Amino acid sequence: MIEKKISEYLENAHEIFLPGVSLDVVILGYSENAIRVLLLKLKEYNLWALPGGFIAKNEDVDAATHKIVKERTGLEKLYFNQFHLFGKTGRNASFLQESSHAAKLSADARNWLNQRFVTVGYFALVRIDQVVPQPDILSEACDWLPVDQLPATILDHHEIVNTAIGHVRRQLNYFPVGLNLLPERFTISELQRLYECILNQKMDRGNFQRKILKLDILVRLEKLKTGGAHKAPYLYRFDRDKYQHKIQHGIGFI
């Protein structure tokens, strides 16, 4: 049944989809002190891939992105950043020809797999605990892997993930981060640890605390319950209105 669906997909792809363009989505989450990316493990290959796909001839690229992400993660209404087009020569889906399905394909379908395509990259930041990963019909697993220990992937998917991380890093200069990555309540140390993971470097504790409080996006709550109460740090949550205002207006130079 699934085998038949894959063959049908490959056989009809050249009729259904826009030639020359695909999309890939870097869905990033944060857990156990690591930035993680949602990857699919392709059946029949020992390779991983970003969630992604082709764009139907009558479909906007943004709409295709929402559809693909919903299929893979169950998440709707995600905010995506479209961040880069990867346009080097030699990008094609000919690796799919090594699958057992490809031998059965028509010449048209095989030819389509061999054509070069560019891909447009999107990223989204999500709470890992709100996602139920869903392997697609070409995949046998869908999992959150740390971005600093990526497995072997198809095509230029390493470059796509690393470019997305670079964009998130630059955004720290003009957007707050954390609302979609941390639990509802957190300590400033936990927020600092998130920034350090994104930047892949240590930050000065006092300096970070001063800068982040100056942004005026945090609401102080009660102290964290620990054994030695006098040393317990405060918990905070984001003030959503102020956070959104900073997302709209930026926090940088101007």
Added chain:
Amino acid sequence: MIEKKISEYLENAHEIFLPGVSLDVVILGYSENAIRVLLLKLKEYNLWALPGGFIAKNEDVDAATHKIVKERTGLEKLYFNQFHLFGKTGRNASFLQESSHAAKLSADARNWLNQRFVTVGYFALVRIDQVVPQPDILSEACDWLPVDQLPATILDHHEIVNTAIGHVRRQLNYFPVGLNLLPERFTISELQRLYECILNQKMDRGNFQRKILKLDILVRLEKLKTGGAHKAPYLYRFDRDKYQHKIQHGIGFI
């Protein structure tokens, strides 16, 4: 001769170029207190268009961008920001079919013009006085037009220009700007006027001066020669090393 070249271009386009993808370049300059964009006026239409084109099947997208910009502006070694892919349905080159050349085309070539394509947008900031605009074979004029008074354009080129301006605006939060837009020597008021043009809003004079000097990217030179010498403002130039350092490392929150 030129007529023949256009027909040949259109006739062979489907053989030479990647289907489904084009590129457009928003080349921005600054003169007479206005941010200006380089636009081409298409022959036979009363419509303007961004410099742009299709990508050869064996050509990287970035390489195609450099080639097209060199053809239109004479500029080499420009730094481009790839900023967005425009992927709505219904984008195609069928408007070219209204030209006198199109009637002579083969069915294949006409079909190619009717196919939807997405476009990837690049922008570059240039010194207008260093550019010699070159109309291409499809155009009768190539000129610098103010971005706040755009003429009628093909396709979604208004949206592409405005999206590029939005990116330049956001970049003011984490990159310095001016090195490629202002003359070698300038007053702080002139630099402020550039920022105001990009932001399309007035800035406080004292506040701007304090922030821009704090960036430590300016070298103070002699006073501007004016009639009343005691009121003359200082001239400045950028310290290129420090400027480049800020371009590398950002000037924002972190």
